[in-house]
Structure formats: C-alpha cells, structure tokens
Amino acid sequence: MSGGPVLDPQGPPLPTTQIMSQWWRDIAFVHWPVEPALLAPLLPRGVRPDVFDGSAWVGLIPFRMVDAGVLRGGPVPWLGTFPETNVRVYSVDDAGRHGVVFLSLEASRLLVVLGARLGFNVPYQWASMRVRDDTDAAGARVLTYTTRRATRATPGTRGQVGRAGRPRARISIRVGEPVAEPAPLDLFLTARFGLHTAVAGRSLWVPNTHGPWPLRSAEVLELDDDLVAAAGLGTFARTTPPASVLFSEGVRTTFGFPQRL
Structure with a gap:
C-alpha cells in the first residue's frame, strides 16, 4: 500500500447531540511507525489499525486540557482545566470512520479519571503532572511535560517500565516554524474526528469536530518515557x-453522543 487515506483537516458537523466541549492547548504530537499486527489485538471489535505507507502509528501526545464543559454549558471551574498525556493509536471501522483508540490517558484530576472510566470505559489514569513553558536563547518556545502515574503498572509491564512500576514520562520539545501546508502524513496523524471504544462489550464511535490544527514543526530535546511500554x-x-x-x-x-458500530 502506498500512502494512506486523504483526510480533511476541517472536522465534519457533529452527527449527534453535543455532550461536551473543551480546548486542547499546547499539544505535542510525537509518533512512531509500528507493524499493524502489534496493534490489532488492542482494538475494539469491528475496528482495525489504520495504516499509512503500510505502517500503523503510535502517538505520545502531551497537552493542556482547558475549559472543558458538559453539554452546551460553560467551562467547569478547576475540574475543566488540567494537563493530560495520551498514548493513542489510529483506527478505522467498516463504515470508513478514521479515529483513534486510546491505550492510556494520564490526567491530574481524579474525578475526571473516574467519570471517563465509568461513562465511556476510556483508560484514564490518575497522575501527578506539570507543563513548563520556557523560551530558549534564540527566542523559541520550549515546553516540558512531566507526568508520574499514581498507581503501578500491570504486573506484565512492570519489568519494562521499571521505577517501582509507576510509569512516568518527561518530554521536552522546541517549537519551530508554522507548517504552511501539512503533508499527507501530518494530516493522517492529526485530522482525527472521533474515537473508537467499547462499553459493556459493545463497540462505540464517539464523534468530535474542530477546525484545522495550526501546526508547527517541533524538535524533541528530551524524551524519557514509560507510558508507551506501560500500554503493552x-x-x-x-x-x-x-x-x-x-x-x-x-x-x-466538541464531542457528540456515542454511536454503536
């Protein structure tokens, strides 16, 4: 297979009633190609790995969640703003919907973690987190994202993550110039307007929509990560x-009400 699906950077209208809205701020997209067979067992029923140039992709995505709100209401004070770091992979279902599957989501708000796990079976993890925003000698932004999970990794992954089995990560990037015209791979990794998950054995599609990402190039200055290994x-x-x-x-x-696959 050559290349991948041609994805539109502009999100489609929500097909269902809005259930929440939020800002995703200061987000880093850090990605590796992997064999699709590595990811296939981790996906919900009816969902397969989405591929680009024959490879599936794993993303390590730190950012700041800001002003999250429920339904069409305003931001939830305090609870609606927090750092988050995701390990995610890319998926497509039989209806041709290109989305993401989250293997883990670190967040610093325990109530958010519990609510997401109970409501959508999304694997949030409670963690101590920080985002530091600096400027280097040349005037470029340097962001450093740190996280340490409050709970231990599963027994099968503790040998990989080390550090007493409590996964952590430190990711530092230097922000570069604007990307005037995103390449097909850039869009494949960022233009994702929904997630696949499973609740009570039923596979679901949770749609979302937003405008095009204002992308910039970036350089990794430091990367010390346990989260990908902890995801298996x-x-x-x-x-x-x-x-x-x-x-x-x-x-x-904005996110819409889930649909069954």
Whole structure:
C-alpha cells in the first residue's frame, strides 16, 4: 500500500447531540511507525489499525486540557482545566470512520479519571503532572511535560517500565516554524474526528469536530518515557527516535453522543 487515506483537516458537523466541549492547548504530537499486527489485538471489535505507507502509528501526545464543559454549558471551574498525556493509536471501522483508540490517558484530576472510566470505559489514569513553558536563547518556545502515574503498572509491564512500576514520562520539545501546508502524513496523524471504544462489550464511535490544527514543526530535546511500554507496546519509545514531531497551540473541540458500530 502506498500512502494512506486523504483526510480533511476541517472536522465534519457533529452527527449527534453535543455532550461536551473543551480546548486542547499546547499539544505535542510525537509518533512512531509500528507493524499493524502489534496493534490489532488492542482494538475494539469491528475496528482495525489504520495504516499509512503500510505502517500503523503510535502517538505520545502531551497537552493542556482547558475549559472543558458538559453539554452546551460553560467551562467547569478547576475540574475543566488540567494537563493530560495520551498514548493513542489510529483506527478505522467498516463504515470508513478514521479515529483513534486510546491505550492510556494520564490526567491530574481524579474525578475526571473516574467519570471517563465509568461513562465511556476510556483508560484514564490518575497522575501527578506539570507543563513548563520556557523560551530558549534564540527566542523559541520550549515546553516540558512531566507526568508520574499514581498507581503501578500491570504486573506484565512492570519489568519494562521499571521505577517501582509507576510509569512516568518527561518530554521536552522546541517549537519551530508554522507548517504552511501539512503533508499527507501530518494530516493522517492529526485530522482525527472521533474515537473508537467499547462499553459493556459493545463497540462505540464517539464523534468530535474542530477546525484545522495550526501546526508547527517541533524538535524533541528530551524524551524519557514509560507510558508507551506501560500500554503493552514494548520499549521502542525509549530506544528509537520518533519519526514525526509536530506542535500546535491548539483548537476548540466538541464531542457528540456515542454511536454503536
């Protein structure tokens, strides 16, 4: 297979009633290609790995959630703003919907973690987190995202994550110039307007929409990560440089009510 699906950077209208909205701010997209067979067992029923140039992709995505609100209401004070770091992979279903599957989501708000787990079976993890925003000598932004999970990894991954089995990550990037015209791979990794999950054995599609990402190039200055290994994907994030690194100041996004596959 050559290339991948041609994805539109502009999100479609929500097909269902809005259930929440939020800003995703100061987001880093750090990605590695992997064999699709590595991811296939991790996806909900009726969903398969989405591929570009024959490879599936794993993303390590730190950012700041800002002003999240429920339904069409305003931001939820305090609870609606917090750092988050995701390990995500890319998926497509039989209806041709290109989305993401989250293997883990670190967040610093325990009530958010509990609510997401109970409501949508999304694997949020409670963690101590920080986002530091600096400027280097040349005037470029340097962001450093740190996280340490409050709970231990599963027994099968503790040997990979080390550090007493409590996964953590430190990711530092230097922000570069605006991306005037995103490449097909850039869009494949960022223009995703929904997630696949499973609740009570039923596979679901949760749609979202937002405008095009204002993308910038970025450079990894430091990457010390346990989260990819803790998700059961091996240690490549600690040994192999990422193949794609991007940054965005962010977008406002809205989510719709889930649909069954």
